[in-house]
Amino acid sequence: MNNEIIKFTDVSIGYGKKRILENxxxxxxxxxxxxxxxxxxxxxxxxxxxxxxxLRPLAGEVTRNKVQxxxxxxxxxxxxxxxxxxxxxxxxxxxxxxxxxxxPHKADEExxxxxxxxxxxxxxxxxxxxxxxxxxxxxxxIARALAVQPKILILDEPTNGMDTPSxxxxxxxxxHLHDESSLTVLIVSHLLTDVANIVKRLxxxxxxxxxxxxxxxxxxxxxxxxxxxxxxxxxKINGEYLISSKKKV
Amino acid sequence: xxxxxxxxxxxPYAILGSIVAGFICAFLGIFVISQRVVFxxxxxxxVSIAGVAFSFLHLLNLEGFIAGIFxxxxxxxxxxxxxxxxxxxxxxxxxxxxIFSQTYRQKYxxxxxxxxxxxxxxxxxxIIFIQKSPAAEVSEIEYILKGxxxxxxxxxxxxxxxxxxxxxxVFVIFQKQLKFVTFDPETAMAHGIxxxxxxxxxxxxxxxxxxxxxxxxxxxxxxxxLIIPSSIGILIGKKISQVFLVSVLIGAIIPPVSLYFAxxxxxxxxxxxxxxxxxxxxxxxxxxxIFT
Numbered sequence: 357m358n359n360e361i362i363k364f365t366d367v368s369i370g371y372g373k374k375r376i377l378e379n380x381x382x383x384x385x386x387x388x389x390x391x392x393x394x395x396x397x398x399x400x401x402x403x404x405x406x407x408x409x410x411l412r413p414l415a416g417e418v419t420r421n422k423v424q425x426x427x428x429x430x431x432x433x434x435x436x437x438x439x440x441x442x443x444x445x446x447x448x449x450x451x452x453x454x455x456x457x458x459x460p461h462k463a464d465e466e467x468x469x470x471x472x473x474x475x476x477x478x479x480x481x482x483x484x485x486x487x488x489x490x491x492x493x494x495x496x497x498i499a500r501a502l503a504v505q506p507k508i509l510i511l512d513e514p515t516n517g518m519d520t521p522s523x524x525x526x527x528x529x530x531x532h533l534h535d536e537s538s539l540t541v542l543i544v545s546h547l548l549t550d551v552a553n554i555v556k557r558l559x560x561x562x563x564x565x566x567x568x569x570x571x572x573x574x575x576x577x578x579x580x581x582x583x584x585x586x587x588x589x590x591x592k593i594n595g596e597y598l599i600s601s602k603k604k605v
Numbered sequence: 606x607x608x609x610x611x612x613x614x615x616x617p618y619a620i621l622g623s624i625v626a627g628f629i630c631a632f633l634g635i636f637v638i639s640q641r642v643v644f645x646x647x648x649x650x651x652v653s654i655a656g657v658a659f660s661f662l663h664l665l666n667l668e669g670f671i672a673g674i675f676x677x678x679x680x681x682x683x684x685x686x687x688x689x690x691x692x693x694x695x696x697x698x699x700x701x702x703x704i705f706s707q708t709y710r711q712k713y714x715x716x717x718x719x720x721x722x723x724x725x726x727x728x729x730x731x732i733i734f735i736q737k738s739p740a741a742e743v744s745e746i747e748y749i750l751k752g753x754x755x756x757x758x759x760x761x762x763x764x765x766x767x768x769x770x771x772x773x774x775v776f777v778i779f780q781k782q783l784k785f786v787t788f789d790p791e792t793a794m795a796h797g798i799x800x801x802x803x804x805x806x807x808x809x810x811x812x813x814x815x816x817x818x819x820x821x822x823x824x825x826x827x828x829x830x831l832i833i834p835s836s837i838g839i840l841i842g843k844k845i846s847q848v849f850l851v852s853v854l855i856g857a858i859i860p861p862v863s864l865y866f867a868x869x870x871x872x873x874x875x876x877x878x879x880x881x882x883x884x885x886x887x888x889x890x891x892x893x894x895i896f897t
Contacts, residue, residue, distance in 0.1 A: 408795040427795035434789050438639045438845055448788065451781040452796040459781075484843070504796055 359386045361423050361508055361540060362407060367416035369399060369406045375414055376402050377561065382568045384508065384542065389534050390568075391551030392544045394561030395584055400544050403561065404512060407542070426506030428497045430513050436486060442496050443481045446471055449503025471499040475529060491522030498529070508540040509533065515550060527554055548580075552597040571597070612868055622757030622765055623860030623878070626822045629769040630830035631838070631856025632776075633814045635848060636807065638835045640787050644720040645705065645808075646831040649698055649815040650824035651727035656697030657820060658734035660689040667692060691764075691820060697727075698816035702808035706801075754822050754864065754874040761821045768817050772810050783807055822875060829879040830856055837889050855885065 362384040370376040376399040384390060392400050405411035406418060408425055426449070449471070450464040472478045475495040480488065485496060494514055501509055511530065515523045531554045534541045545551045552558065558574040560567045562583040567574055575597060580588040587602035613620065637646055667689050671677070701723055708719050757765075776783060782803045785793040790800040819827045838852030863878035870877075 410791065410794045424797075425795050427792050429789060429792050433791065436639065436788055437641070437839060438635070438848060439839075439843055440788065440845060444845065445788075448781075448785045448793075449796070451785050452793075452798050454781065456782070457778055500792075510795070 359421070360384070360419075361386055361388075361421050363417075363419040364407075365417045365419070367406070367418055368414040369402050369411070370414050371402070371411075377564060377566055378415075380416070380566050382559070382566075384540060386507075386540060387534075387538045388540045388542075389554070389556040390542045390559060391555035391557070392542065392559045392561065393546065393548050393551050394559075396546070398561040398563055398583075400546075400561055401512070403559075404510065404542075404544055408510065423507040424504055426501030426504045426509045428494075428501045428509070428511040428514060430516060431490060431494050431497065432516070434493075434497065439484045439486060441481070442472070442477065442483050442485055442488070442499075443468060445485050445496050446499045446503050449500040452504065467505070468499075468503055471502040474502060474533075475499045489522070490518050491526060494518070494522075494526055495529070498533075502533075506539070508542065510542045510544075512544045513546065514543065515545065515547065523550075530554065549597060549599050552599065575599075608869060609865065612865060616755055616757075616864070618759050618762040619755050619757045619874075620861045620864060622762040622821060623754045623864060623874070624857045625762065625765045625769050626754070626757075626818045626826070627830050627834070627856040627858075627860040627878070628853050629765070629772060629814050629856075630818055630827055631834035631852045632769075632773065632849070633811050634831035634833075634835035634856075635838060635852050636783075636787055637811060637831055638839065642716060642720070643832055644717060644724070645811065646815060647828050648720045648724040648727065649701060649812055650819045650827050651724055651731070652697045652701045653694040653816040653819040654824060655727040655731040655734065656694035656816070657690040658731040658738070659697065660693040661738040662734055663689075663739065691817070694816045694820050695813060698812035699809060702812040703805070706805045706808040754826070754860065754878070757821055765817060765821060768813060772814055775806070775810060779803070779806070825879055826860075826875040829882060830860075833879075833882040833886050834859070837886050840886075840889050840893050855882070859885070 360383045364380045364382050367380040368375050368378040369380065380403075392403060394400050402411065406413050408427060409418075409420065446468045447460055447464065450460060450467065454460065454464070469478065469481075472481055475498050477492060477495045477499065480492060480496075485493065488496065498509075498511070498514075501511075514530065515526055518526065527550055530541060530543065533539050541555075543551060543555065552571055552575055555571070557568060558571050560574050560579060560583050565582070567579065575590050577588055577590055580586075580590065580599070588599055589602050591598050591600075634646070637643060671688065705716075705719065705723070708714075708716065782793075782798055783806070785796075785798055786800045786803040787807060790804060793803075794800040815827055815831070834856035835848075835852045837855050838848040838850075841851045842848030859882050860874075860878045863881045864874050866872065866881065867874040867877040
């Protein structure tokens with residue numbers, strides 16, 4: 357049986373006195389692959405921040421099994437003015453593992469090189485992060501998260517604003533990271549189809565409503581109607597889920 | 606050559622002090638610009654001046670209190686003679702950065718909005734403090750409030766140098782944490798680095814640097830040297846190390862050169878340094894536009 361890495365027990369999340377979601381119970385297991393989806397304002401980012409420990413729960417208990425997180429933020433939130441190289445950015449992933457006053461060692465350099473090669477951008481090592489394409493930036497941020505040598509990789513809207521080839525090659529990379537390294541992966545996205553086709557379990561959020569389960573249990577037309585207040589049809593073609601809006605005539 | 610010799614003889618500490626002030630402003634400016642909190646510089650200069658103005662109210666006799674404890678003759682001790690203005694200037698700046706560093710999580714008001722409020726309230730408080738001050742004429746106090754490069758003496762130079770060395774030392778020793786939290790605080794926190802603490806350290810040093818330099822070289826000089834040399838550095842530098850090198854060199858070289866021009870043409874030293882820095886920025890910007 358897989359071990360629990362993170363456990364939410366009767367947790368309420370929100371800001372100040374404003375509760376966004378209440379009575380949340382769920383666990384993230386070793387080698388899990390979970391997608392978090394929901395409409396804008398449903399609490400995806402708040403849930404993520406609570407999970408990471410950046411935001412305290414308003415009630416309940418979040419138990420973390422001393423895990424190292426590798427976090428990949430939304431790409432648009434990282435817009436440096438300074439000319440950091442790709443290597444500089446990925447090296448930041450090692451900082452939390454070094455002593456407060458110590459500098460990167462050869463072993464850190466080697467790990468950074470390995471992570472760059474893992475995400476397929478070793479040739480961009482000395483390039484300026486600011487001058488990369490959206491897809492290359494996202495891979496740099498994933499490499500930085502991998503440099504932490506995490507137990508759990510958390511990605512916030514990783515495919516936002518990407519062109520189609522980069523979009524699919526990134527989803528492929530995320531799937532590959534999970535399969536190859538048995539890495540626990542948690543992916544937040546508003547693109548339901550993308551997430552449904554790669555993850556094992558799905559968290560569906562709407563305001564004050566929280567559901568978690570296997571894809572086939574969660575991905576019902578009824579559930580989607582409740583979450584998005586709109587009618588969807590869910591079909592499976594060649595093993596891939598296809599979710600489309602039901603047009604009213 | 607004769608003018609330079611004259612300048613060195615007349616204002617040795619002004620020359621050295623202007624180099625150090627330009628250096629520290631340019632150094633801190635790189636972080637301020639990269640954090641997109643340029644207006645923090647403008648606000649802190651006004652907060653520091655309000656702190657100095659507050660000292661003229663003489664509500665608490667801090668100098669006398671400390672002198673009593675350590676048995677110091679305040680009148681004949683260069684450091685303690687101006688203790689209160691420097692103390693309140695620093696205290697006001699620290700309070701301001703303490704408040705500001707805790708505001709980045711709230712969603713109700715933008716950071717620009719908060720800084721704007723700090724800016725205007727500081728000016729308003731300065732005016733009120735000066736009006737209620739029992740000392741001298743308003744115009745005279747206004748003059749004292751805003752420092753001048755030419756008035757940098759040995760004590761001011763030593764204070765500036767010590768503050769600069771301490772700042773650089775802290776930023777070098779803790780470069781990993783400061784680099785990460787100024788680059789991406791959310792991920793730094795997720796990876797186990799206390800972003801709130803390190804951002805507070807960052808802002809406290811920015812507050813100290815701006816407060817001290819404003820007191821000694823004036824608000825216009827400080828605000829300009831926080832922005833212009835680091836902007837030139839960002840325009841020219843292709844690597845982080847180059848950005849730092851270009852910024853601090855520009856920051857350190859322009860003030861003594863402008864002292865020379867100010868001396869020859871009988872200009873005010875601070876504004877001359879600002880104009881010279883701006884001319885170099887324009888030349889750099891146009892060169893970059895034309896040649897790249």
